[in-house]
Amino acid sequence: MAVMEQTLKDLHGAGEHRKPLEYTHGGSVNILGFWLFLATDLMVFATLFATYLILKTHTDGGPTAAGIFDIPGYVAETFILLTSSFTCGLATYSMRKNAKAAALTWLAITMALGLAFVGLEASEFAKDVADGATMQRSAFLSAFYTLVGTHGAHVSLGILWMASLFFQIARRGFDAVRARKLFVVGLYWHFLDIVWVFIFTVVYTMGVR
Amino acid sequence: MKNFFVTGDPMIYASDVLIVLVLVGIIFTLTYFKKWGWLWREWLTTVDHKKIAIMYLICAILMLFRGGVDAELMRTQLAVPNNHLLSAEHYDQIFTTHGTIMILFMAMPILFAMFNAAVPLQIGARDVAFPYLNAVSFWLFFFGALLFNISFVIGGSPDAGWTSYPPLTELQFDPGPGENYYLLAVQISGFGSIATGINFMATILKMRAPGMTLMKMPLFCWSVLASCIVILFAFPALTGALLLLTLDRVVGTHFFTMLAGGNPMQFINLFWIWGHPEVYIVVLPAFGIYSEVVSTFSSKRVFGYKSMVFSLMAIAVVGYLTWVHHFFTMGAGADVNAFFAISTMCVGIPTGVKVFNWLLTMFRGRIRLNLPMLWTLGFIPNFALAGATGVMLAAAPGDYQYHNSYFLVAHFHQALIGGVVYGMLAGMYYWWPKLFGFVLDERLGKWAFWFFNIGFYVCFMPQYELGFMGMTRRMYTYPANMGWTTLNFISTIGAYLMGIGFLFIGAQIVYSIFRGQRDLTGDPWNGRTLEWSLPSPPPAYNFAQIPHVQERDEWWRIKQAGLADAYRKVNLNELEPIHMPKNSGIPFLMGVSFFVGGFGLVFGWTVVAIIGFAGVFLCLLARSLQEKTDYHIPVSEVQQTEISLGRA
Numbered sequence: 001m002a003v004m005e006q007t008l009k010d011l012h013g014a015g016e017h018r019k020p021l022e023y024t025h026g027g028s029v030n031i032l033g034f035w036l037f038l039a040t041d042l043m044v045f046a047t048l049f050a051t052y053l054i055l056k057t058h059t060d061g062g063p064t065a066a067g068i069f070d071i072p073g074y075v076a077e078t079f080i081l082l083t084s085s086f087t088c089g090l091a092t093y094s095m096r097k098n099a100k101a102a103a104l105t106w107l108a109i110t111m112a113l114g115l116a117f118v119g120l121e122a123s124e125f126a127k128d129v130a131d132g133a134t135m136q137r138s139a140f141l142s143a144f145y146t147l148v149g150t151h152g153a154h155v156s157l158g159i160l161w162m163a164s165l166f167f168q169i170a171r172r173g174f175d176a177v178r179a180r181k182l183f184v185v186g187l188y189w190h191f192l193d194i195v196w197v198f199i200f201t202v203v204y205t206m207g208v209r
Numbered sequence: 210m211k212n213f214f215v216t217g218d219p220m221i222y223a224s225d226v227l228i229v230l231v232l233v234g235i236i237f238t239l240t241y242f243k244k245w246g247w248l249w250r251e252w253l254t255t256v257d258h259k260k261i262a263i264m265y266l267i268c269a270i271l272m273l274f275r276g277g278v279d280a281e282l283m284r285t286q287l288a289v290p291n292n293h294l295l296s297a298e299h300y301d302q303i304f305t306t307h308g309t310i311m312i313l314f315m316a317m318p319i320l321f322a323m324f325n326a327a328v329p330l331q332i333g334a335r336d337v338a339f340p341y342l343n344a345v346s347f348w349l350f351f352f353g354a355l356l357f358n359i360s361f362v363i364g365g366s367p368d369a370g371w372t373s374y375p376p377l378t379e380l381q382f383d384p385g386p387g388e389n390y391y392l393l394a395v396q397i398s399g400f401g402s403i404a405t406g407i408n409f410m411a412t413i414l415k416m417r418a419p420g421m422t423l424m425k426m427p428l429f430c431w432s433v434l435a436s437c438i439v440i441l442f443a444f445p446a447l448t449g450a451l452l453l454l455t456l457d458r459v460v461g462t463h464f465f466t467m468l469a470g471g472n473p474m475q476f477i478n479l480f481w482i483w484g485h486p487e488v489y490i491v492v493l494p495a496f497g498i499y500s501e502v503v504s505t506f507s508s509k510r511v512f513g514y515k516s517m518v519f520s521l522m523a524i525a526v527v528g529y530l531t532w533v534h535h536f537f538t539m540g541a542g543a544d545v546n547a548f549f550a551i552s553t554m555c556v557g558i559p560t561g562v563k564v565f566n567w568l569l570t571m572f573r574g575r576i577r578l579n580l581p582m583l584w585t586l587g588f589i590p591n592f593a594l595a596g597a598t599g600v601m602l603a604a605a606p607g608d609y610q611y612h613n614s615y616f617l618v619a620h621f622h623q624a625l626i627g628g629v630v631y632g633m634l635a636g637m638y639y640w641w642p643k644l645f646g647f648v649l650d651e652r653l654g655k656w657a658f659w660f661f662n663i664g665f666y667v668c669f670m671p672q673y674e675l676g677f678m679g680m681t682r683r684m685y686t687y688p689a690n691m692g693w694t695t696l697n698f699i700s701t702i703g704a705y706l707m708g709i710g711f712l713f714i715g716a717q718i719v720y721s722i723f724r725g726q727r728d729l730t731g732d733p734w735n736g737r738t739l740e741w742s743l744p745s746p747p748p749a750y751n752f753a754q755i756p757h758v759q760e761r762d763e764w765w766r767i768k769q770a771g772l773a774d775a776y777r778k779v780n781l782n783e784l785e786p787i788h789m790p791k792n793s794g795i796p797f798l799m800g801v802s803f804f805v806g807g808f809g810l811v812f813g814w815t816v817v818a819i820i821g822f823a824g825v826f827l828c829l830l831a832r833s834l835q836e837k838t839d840y841h842i843p844v845s846e847v848q849q850t851e852i853s854l855g856r857a
Contacts, residue, residue, distance in 0.1 A: 029416070033407055041445070058472065060469045136460070146464075
């Protein structure tokens, strides 16, 4: 995509060599496009946060936030996800140095941490559901599972995306396209990390107060 | 399964027969003329913004017809009191599909047709920033619209209004697939709209030809940029609202139910956080078109360019902060209502600036009354009235009287038809020769304009009055002793006149395909911006060499300097291979997958839904693994093309 940018760049006389690899060959347009997508995704999360804040006291006599949130569980999830964001950053750093093996290693660690996060979240959900806290029970629980679950679904999609990228980088190494793709999946991953910081604060920490 | 096909209504059976006949006709024609390969190679797999524009335009005109038939049925039903031509249920379905189709499946695609037709050409680019994504957007729109449109023969249409308010739309009160169709079809095409917003924003910010600074951009591009900003921030709220209501209906959650702590008002807030900005999403580009048309057909540069830019942006921002005016009567309190009343009235200020700028552009200009200009002139009084009645509705205490009455119905039709449809028709007439290489016939077009414009006032002026007399929207019939009969009858005559106007547009298009004046110069209107420096229709790569822009009305400057002929000539020796995106079948297949997945969810068929969404995932993966998504057009081919266009 963004294939015509090359010509435009030549016309503008911009120095391609001074830029990181992922910004060359039209990559800068894709990266801008992805930032714009993140803005829209942020708005989706904003609607879910707003809905959660409206409905969080609407427990209909059922389980409450303080009743179901498991402090060690969500603290562990938080540390795992924040660490994965760091390792994802290291993958991008290795890509900048064109260190393929290191980048793949950090990418694998990021995926493993992501899987651990999703696994913990799924087991937390499963335990709550077994205790009768289903998303059909009350408006609070509908909003809770939808907000946190949407984030979890994003993380799961990110893992699949990274897996596809892992395969591509392993086969072809870093050219401008692969570099841009790794950079973009990194943006996505860090974005999910930031959303989680808000979930940690607004949902969990304010929930068990 | 027994309710799979809608039965019992002769009009539906007639539609069934018609649909089957049209399908057989299309299949026969394509097979007989051996056009299946052509259809796939040239259209279904294309990523060319000009072809995507044409596909959007065709779909939008078809949807205008479908939504228009709904409108005529409603007006026929309301022409006389105690009428039972349509049952109450059927009437509910028709006003729901009319509203949904006109906003989401007519206004949006015709808007995107204009984006695609003009933006890359105006900024001197060879395509949009993400041509593949552009095709994905189109096919998501197309299959979303298809999903919505099959509802009236398969399973039954949604019937709770285009706003789809809960708790009425919860499963408890509205069982069956109808509302699911609404939720999924709008969701799928909404993804496409978000992608288009991202795409054109990136295009305008990153793909402009050298020398074209933001403040040298044509005003249409500015209006598209403003519209895209609003799309980015408003459409995700719709995504959220529809998602949550879908969960309520499909999974059994309690976001908007009356029981278990749900709050229906939250849907209504989320819906209008999208719904009101949506009005600006569709009307801002229309403003851009008026600016182009007024300037071109007055042979003058636009008056107050900077204030035009500023007012576009101001409307985009302030328009985002007015959504509560759609439900003043729901008791948010005087302070909240006062804020939203004032913010709503504030939108009138930048809009007023624009109207005066258009008038001052015409002042002492050499005005030519071609079709685009005619629709623009028709728009101005329309929008002045729409604005005045809008300020009346914005006054919160007054709104308690007008709320959900025919006064409101008349107001928003005046804004959306008078503002958006007039603008899009002006744009269609303006850029038609650029897309197709021939001009639409003026004589038939004038008949269309006068039937439509007069019909518009005959149809909607009585509705303001009916609103004052207490007639509320969405009522399917009324008793004879209300005193509404005469005005309703007049309104129906107006609707028929508008219908005749539409038929003239159809006739005009068919006539002009065979007899329309061919556009050999590429500049039929004596235009001012870069698209008119190209042949009509332009070659696939648009610009053989990317232009270097010096001024705002660049093509006008070139013509005034007497350099037009030289500018049109390409130096064959200076050409370079042109880097272009390859066609791809994946966007089409992704649209099909979304359709299958959506259809499965509508009927609660889990297996079908999983198959569909697995298909979507496979399409994403296939694209990610694809190498060589682009190619170079060799110099020899560019030379040949330019020679055949007489530009060498």
